[in-house]
Amino acid sequence: MRVFFSHKHQFHSPQSFISRGRVIESPEKPQRANILEKAARSAGHDLIHAKEYGDKPIKAIHQEEYVNFLKTAWLTWKDLPDSGDEIIPNVHPGRNMNASPNSIISLSGYYQADTACPIGKGTYEGIVASSDVAVSGAYAIMNDIKNGSSKNFAYSLCRPPGHHAFADQAGGFCFLNNAAIAAQVCLDNGAKRVAILDVDVHHGNGTQGIFYHRSDVFTISLHGDPLFYYPFFAGHADEVGSDEGTEYNLNYPLPRGTNDEDYLRALNKAVDKVATYQPDVLIVALGLDASISDPLAFLSITTDGFFEIGKAIGDAGIPTLLIQEGGYISPVLADNLAATLSGFERIR
Numbered sequence: 001m002r003v004f005f006s007h008k009h010q011f012h013s014p015q016s017f018i019s020r021g022r023v024i025e026s027p028e029k030p031q032r033a034n035i036l037e038k039a040a041r042s043a044g045h046d047l048i049h050a051k052e053y054g055d056k057p058i059k060a061i062h063q064e065e066y067v068n069f070l071k072t073a074w075l076t077w078k079d080l081p082d083s084g085d086e087i088i089p090n091v092h093p094g095r096n097m098n099a100s101p102n103s104i105i106s107l108s109g110y111y112q113a114d115t116a117c118p119i120g121k122g123t124y125e126g127i128v129a130s131s132d133v134a135v136s137g138a139y140a141i142m143n144d145i146k147n148g149s150s151k152n153f154a155y156s157l158c159r160p161p162g163h164h165a166f167a168d169q170a171g172g173f174c175f176l177n178n179a180a181i182a183a184q185v186c187l188d189n190g191a192k193r194v195a196i197l198d199v200d201v202h203h204g205n206g207t208q209g210i211f212y213h214r215s216d217v218f219t220i221s222l223h224g225d226p227l228f229y230y231p232f233f234a235g236h237a238d239e240v241g242s243d244e245g246t247e248y249n250l251n252y253p254l255p256r257g258t259n260d261e262d263y264l265r266a267l268n269k270a271v272d273k274v275a276t277y278q279p280d281v282l283i284v285a286l287g288l289d290a291s292i293s294d295p296l297a298f299l300s301i302t303t304d305g306f307f308e309i310g311k312a313i314g315d316a317g318i319p320t321l322l323i324q325e326g327g328y329i330s331p332v333l334a335d336n337l338a339a340t341l342s343g344f345e346r347i348r
């Protein structure tokens, strides 16, 4: 398996996270990517440095004003008297407000959906590097298709993750939607249809939002039931897309504690839906936080279960880019990645 990576992710190192009223260390730390990289190396995969693509592929998905905010906000923030090291919003436009933001504090509340996406000095460099890792993978898959290669799959070791990022809003550790950016690169380079299958334990609300009105990207997500779990306000089974995108978004909310067997039953249904769509490329938003051992655990997937997840997706035989989403530090994080990649490659 080709594994695209960049060490520049480490410039983004969020310090804090508010959980149940307590300020704790952010679980989305650079060490995650180091553990995943080591796991990929130990399993014998081919590690390839991502190329740099600048903000052009990013702006094909994200609103220009939002990208400019991400790029410049920290410099403005640090000039505020008594400001902290990271931009963390403390006010959001509520449902009874409608004025436009025009100060750094209101812009922060407008563009950052929650407190889980602090912006520090190196955030922009880190998140662009994560996008570059995804874009490098997307170009590799499109070249495989053009060359008729049977090894038409790769893994992009993205950090920070991306699937909670909307076209104009960060949230849930995510700033730039790497899977969406990669999908658009595929479409702009010959693919007619792309499917995004999201197996992160959290609903891919940003990805859903970006493609909700479109039929050229089919989005499908398996996740912990948002009635009881982040992102709470999206990810329900009745969200099926709108306008031209009607029926091109599917959600499979799963109950707390769902085990391997029940998860795989739902996943097989999802893979069948993907196959019916006949995408030129499948992008997998590969969160590993459905693990029973994840610090944010909601579902109960074992390492053997991750092997089966990889196998079920790999067996579909579609040109596939696996993109790292969530998955936080636990004793089995490395094993779960190795198992997923090994399951995927079992017959390919």
Ligand SMILES: [Zn+2]
Binding pocket: 200, 201, 202, 287, 289, 325, 326, 327
């Ligand atoms: Zn997640």
